[in-house]
Amino acid sequence: GAVVSQHPSWVICKSGTSVKIECRSLDFQATTMFWYRQFPKQSLMLMATSNEGSKATYEQGVEKDKFLINHASLTLSTLTVTSAHPEDSSFYICSARDRRLAFYEQYFGPGTRLTVT
Protein backbone atom coordinates (compact mmCIF):
# COMPACT_ATOMS: atom_id res chain seq x y z
CA GLY A 1 0.00 0.00 0.00
CA ALA A 2 0.82 3.73 0.09
CA VAL A 3 1.92 4.07 -3.51
CA VAL A 4 2.48 7.44 -5.15
CA SER A 5 2.91 7.81 -8.89
CA GLN A 6 4.19 10.68 -10.99
CA HIS A 7 3.69 11.41 -14.65
CA PRO A 8 5.64 11.94 -16.76
CA SER A 9 8.83 10.34 -15.46
CA TRP A 10 10.86 12.60 -17.71
CA VAL A 11 10.11 15.49 -20.02
CA ILE A 12 12.07 17.73 -22.37
CA CYS A 13 10.59 21.06 -23.33
CA LYS A 14 11.67 24.22 -25.07
CA SER A 15 12.35 27.42 -23.22
CA GLY A 16 9.21 29.52 -22.80
CA THR A 17 6.74 26.64 -22.81
CA SER A 18 4.79 25.25 -19.84
CA VAL A 19 4.98 21.76 -18.43
CA LYS A 20 2.50 19.98 -16.16
CA ILE A 21 3.56 17.22 -13.77
CA GLU A 22 0.98 14.98 -12.09
CA CYS A 23 1.28 13.36 -8.69
CA ARG A 24 -1.24 10.69 -7.72
CA SER A 25 -1.81 8.67 -4.57
CA LEU A 26 -2.96 5.30 -5.88
CA ASP A 27 -4.30 3.52 -2.82
CA PHE A 28 -4.89 6.13 -0.16
CA GLN A 29 -6.37 9.57 0.32
CA ALA A 30 -3.77 12.31 0.46
CA THR A 31 -4.98 15.33 2.33
CA THR A 32 -1.59 16.92 1.88
CA MET A 33 0.90 16.71 -0.94
CA PHE A 34 4.37 18.19 -1.02
CA TRP A 35 6.52 19.18 -3.96
CA TYR A 36 10.31 19.02 -3.78
CA ARG A 37 13.05 19.95 -6.22
CA GLN A 38 16.49 18.43 -6.49
CA PHE A 39 19.28 19.98 -8.52
CA PRO A 40 22.20 17.79 -9.66
CA LYS A 41 24.32 16.59 -6.77
CA GLN A 42 22.16 18.54 -4.32
CA SER A 43 19.63 17.43 -1.76
CA LEU A 44 15.88 17.80 -1.95
CA MET A 45 14.42 21.19 -1.22
CA LEU A 46 10.77 21.67 -0.31
CA MET A 47 9.04 23.94 -2.81
CA ALA A 48 5.45 23.98 -1.62
CA THR A 49 2.80 22.27 0.45
CA SER A 50 -0.65 21.72 -0.98
CA ASN A 51 -3.74 20.76 0.96
CA GLU A 52 -6.74 19.38 -0.87
CA GLY A 53 -9.14 22.15 -1.76
CA SER A 54 -6.85 24.95 -0.59
CA LYS A 55 -4.23 27.17 -2.11
CA ALA A 56 -0.68 25.92 -1.90
CA THR A 57 1.81 27.33 0.56
CA TYR A 58 5.14 28.15 -1.06
CA GLU A 59 8.55 28.16 0.57
CA GLN A 60 10.57 31.32 0.61
CA GLY A 61 12.21 31.99 -2.73
CA VAL A 62 9.80 29.86 -4.77
CA GLU A 63 7.77 31.88 -7.27
CA LYS A 64 4.13 30.94 -6.95
CA ASP A 65 3.27 32.44 -10.31
CA LYS A 66 5.88 30.32 -12.00
CA PHE A 67 5.17 27.06 -10.22
CA LEU A 68 1.41 26.61 -10.22
CA ILE A 69 0.12 23.92 -7.89
CA ASN A 70 -3.38 22.50 -7.93
CA HIS A 71 -4.69 19.92 -5.48
CA ALA A 72 -8.28 19.50 -6.58
CA SER A 73 -8.89 16.00 -5.25
CA LEU A 74 -7.70 13.68 -2.50
CA THR A 75 -5.64 11.67 -4.98
CA LEU A 76 -4.22 14.19 -7.42
CA SER A 77 -1.96 17.20 -7.29
CA THR A 78 -0.40 18.91 -10.28
CA LEU A 79 2.63 21.15 -10.63
CA THR A 80 2.79 23.36 -13.70
CA VAL A 81 6.07 25.01 -14.54
CA THR A 82 5.10 28.07 -16.55
CA SER A 83 7.37 29.76 -19.08
CA ALA A 84 10.11 27.27 -18.32
CA HIS A 85 13.74 28.28 -18.63
CA PRO A 86 16.92 26.18 -18.62
CA GLU A 87 17.51 27.03 -14.94
CA ASP A 88 14.23 25.23 -14.13
CA SER A 89 15.79 21.97 -15.29
CA SER A 90 15.70 19.74 -12.24
CA PHE A 91 14.34 16.59 -10.68
CA TYR A 92 10.88 17.22 -9.23
CA ILE A 93 9.55 14.81 -6.60
CA CYS A 94 6.19 14.82 -4.90
CA SER A 95 5.13 13.19 -1.69
CA ALA A 96 1.74 12.54 -0.15
CA ARG A 97 0.48 12.06 3.36
CA ASP A 98 -2.35 9.78 4.38
CA ARG A 99 -4.97 11.45 6.57
CA ARG A 100 -5.46 8.18 8.48
CA LEU A 101 -1.92 8.16 9.79
CA ALA A 102 -1.21 9.99 12.98
CA PHE A 103 2.52 10.11 12.52
CA TYR A 104 2.83 12.29 9.43
CA GLU A 105 4.73 9.79 7.32
CA GLN A 106 5.13 10.93 3.73
CA TYR A 107 5.18 8.60 0.75
CA PHE A 108 7.27 9.68 -2.22
CA GLY A 109 6.70 9.44 -5.92
CA PRO A 110 9.44 8.27 -8.30
CA GLY A 111 10.19 11.79 -9.51
CA THR A 112 10.03 13.66 -12.81
CA ARG A 113 13.16 14.81 -14.57
CA LEU A 114 12.60 18.08 -16.41
CA THR A 115 15.05 19.31 -19.01
CA VAL A 116 14.45 22.72 -20.57
CA THR A 117 16.37 23.40 -23.77
Place this chain on the structure above:
Amino acid sequence: KQEVTQIPAALSVPEGENLVLNCSFTDSAIYNLQWFRQDPGKGLTSLLLIQSSQREQTSGRLNASLDKSSGRSTLYIAASQPGDSATYLCAVGGGADGLTFGKGTHLIIQP
Protein backbone atom coordinates in the same frame (compact mmCIF):
# COMPACT_ATOMS: atom_id res chain seq x y z
CA LYS B 1 14.93 27.31 10.47
CA GLN B 2 15.72 23.62 10.66
CA GLU B 3 19.08 22.56 9.26
CA VAL B 4 20.17 18.97 8.71
CA THR B 5 23.80 17.97 8.38
CA GLN B 6 25.10 14.59 7.29
CA ILE B 7 28.60 13.32 7.92
CA PRO B 8 30.53 12.05 6.09
CA ALA B 9 29.62 13.46 2.69
CA ALA B 10 31.18 10.44 1.02
CA LEU B 11 32.38 7.06 2.20
CA SER B 12 34.07 4.15 0.45
CA VAL B 13 34.59 0.87 2.29
CA PRO B 14 35.31 -2.76 1.41
CA GLU B 15 32.46 -5.20 1.26
CA GLY B 16 31.56 -6.84 4.57
CA GLU B 17 32.35 -3.92 6.84
CA ASN B 18 29.91 -2.47 9.32
CA LEU B 19 29.48 1.27 8.97
CA VAL B 20 27.76 4.23 10.57
CA LEU B 21 26.27 7.26 8.86
CA ASN B 22 25.61 10.34 10.94
CA CYS B 23 22.86 12.94 10.82
CA SER B 24 22.40 15.99 13.01
CA PHE B 25 19.63 18.57 13.13
CA THR B 26 19.42 21.97 14.77
CA ASP B 27 15.82 22.06 16.02
CA SER B 28 14.90 19.18 18.29
CA ALA B 29 11.15 19.86 17.95
CA ILE B 30 10.60 17.19 15.32
CA TYR B 31 7.77 14.73 14.77
CA ASN B 32 9.85 12.11 13.05
CA LEU B 33 13.11 11.35 11.31
CA GLN B 34 13.41 9.30 8.17
CA TRP B 35 16.31 7.67 6.36
CA PHE B 36 16.12 7.26 2.60
CA ARG B 37 18.21 5.67 -0.07
CA GLN B 38 18.58 7.26 -3.49
CA ASP B 39 20.20 5.51 -6.44
CA PRO B 40 21.67 7.67 -9.25
CA GLY B 41 18.97 9.35 -11.29
CA LYS B 42 16.22 7.68 -9.28
CA GLY B 43 13.64 8.61 -6.68
CA LEU B 44 13.71 7.91 -2.96
CA THR B 45 13.38 4.59 -1.20
CA SER B 46 12.31 4.90 2.41
CA LEU B 47 14.49 2.79 4.68
CA LEU B 48 13.45 3.60 8.23
CA LEU B 49 11.10 6.00 9.96
CA ILE B 50 11.60 6.87 13.61
CA GLN B 51 8.87 8.71 15.47
CA SER B 52 9.98 11.38 17.93
CA SER B 53 8.95 9.17 20.84
CA GLN B 54 11.09 6.27 19.65
CA ARG B 55 14.80 5.65 20.16
CA GLU B 56 15.52 3.30 17.29
CA GLN B 57 14.16 1.25 14.43
CA THR B 58 15.53 -1.84 12.75
CA SER B 59 15.00 -3.39 9.35
CA GLY B 60 17.19 -6.29 8.31
CA ARG B 61 20.81 -5.14 8.31
CA LEU B 62 19.83 -1.55 9.00
CA ASN B 63 19.43 0.07 12.39
CA ALA B 64 18.64 3.72 12.94
CA SER B 65 18.82 5.47 16.28
CA LEU B 66 17.45 8.82 17.35
CA ASP B 67 18.60 11.07 20.16
CA LYS B 68 16.12 13.88 19.86
CA SER B 69 17.47 15.96 22.74
CA SER B 70 20.95 16.15 21.23
CA GLY B 71 19.65 16.45 17.67
CA ARG B 72 21.37 13.35 16.34
CA SER B 73 20.60 10.19 14.46
CA THR B 74 22.77 7.39 13.17
CA LEU B 75 22.18 4.79 10.51
CA TYR B 76 24.07 1.58 11.11
CA ILE B 77 24.59 -0.78 8.18
CA ALA B 78 25.82 -4.24 9.07
CA ALA B 79 27.82 -6.49 6.77
CA SER B 80 27.80 -4.05 3.87
CA GLN B 81 27.30 -5.32 0.33
CA PRO B 82 28.03 -3.76 -3.08
CA GLY B 83 24.26 -3.40 -3.56
CA ASP B 84 24.22 -0.99 -0.65
CA SER B 85 26.08 1.56 -2.77
CA ALA B 86 23.86 4.63 -3.06
CA THR B 87 23.30 8.06 -1.55
CA TYR B 88 21.70 7.95 1.89
CA LEU B 89 19.53 10.88 2.90
CA CYS B 90 18.38 11.85 6.35
CA ALA B 91 15.25 13.97 6.68
CA VAL B 92 13.39 15.39 9.65
CA GLY B 93 9.70 16.16 9.77
CA GLY B 94 7.93 18.91 11.65
CA GLY B 95 4.48 17.41 11.75
CA ALA B 96 2.23 19.03 9.19
CA ASP B 97 5.21 20.57 7.42
CA GLY B 98 7.32 19.04 4.71
CA LEU B 99 10.59 17.28 5.36
CA THR B 100 13.96 18.98 5.69
CA PHE B 101 16.68 16.94 4.05
CA GLY B 102 20.38 16.71 4.60
CA LYS B 103 22.75 16.72 1.65
CA GLY B 104 23.33 13.01 1.93
CA THR B 105 26.18 10.55 2.30
CA HIS B 106 27.42 9.05 -0.95
CA LEU B 107 28.32 5.47 -0.09
CA ILE B 108 30.44 3.12 -2.20
CA ILE B 109 30.92 -0.49 -1.16
CA GLN B 110 33.91 -2.00 -2.90
CA PRO B 111 33.50 -5.65 -3.99
